[in-house]
Amino acid sequence: MTCLRQLWARLPRPLFPNSVPPASNVTRSMNSEGQKWLWPANRTAAIYDAFERQNTRKAAICMIFSTSKLLQPSQVKRSLEILQRRQPNLRTCLQPKGKILWHVQKTNPAINFQVLEPQDDLGSLYEQVLGKPFSYSDSVQWRAGLAYRGSHQHNTPFPHQYALVIHIHHGQCDGYDVIKSQLWFSDILDDILSGRRINETPLCTYRENDDVKSLMEQVKIRLLEDPHKIDSIRRT
Incomplete structure (x- = not known):
């Protein structure tokens, strides 16, 4: 696969304690829709969300x-389903809770995929794929579109060419995630086409x-109980 554009952004954790309202002001819960309120969005995620609301600054891979x-x-x-599970x-x-924007994880997220x-x-x-902004009511804030680009007989033994565009909310992933996700998708699709066994184990679990x-x-x-370990960490 040849990547023409890679512009995603990693799901950011709050880096500065004062950049988000205290978490104690918000009730932690798993609501009836099956979602976890993970953590408040930091300023960077909020800025990208503002761009998304205005349908201006977009992020995608092709x-x-x-x-x-x-x-x-x-x-x-x-x-795409396997990639989403991993x-x-x-x-x-990203969803607002009161006046605070939060990162939310869905229990059974949908796949927003269309054949163009x-x-x-x-x-x-x-x-x-990128023309419409995401909504807070969307179960996930990414979408993908696949288009057939025709037969290229000169490119045998691989004559059929496709373009896959994936648009994701820029407050959810960064460039490193985009590169890895692209590689994982390529490997997964290749395994499916080759009939090989596929690893569907999630890479990690987000905690509230x-x-x-x-x-x-x-x-x-x-760490406070072991001063020597603190010194060792500082030296490294």
């Missing part, structure tokens, strides 16, 4: 790839804000 046989849309959709950022979205009319114009493809604060406090207590 992959151009060729295959020996015609692809089935179900093969691409399954690859990559926790793709199961999250065959076309060779990448500009038109980008417009179809209060859980993270509790774990950090436990680490702090253990």
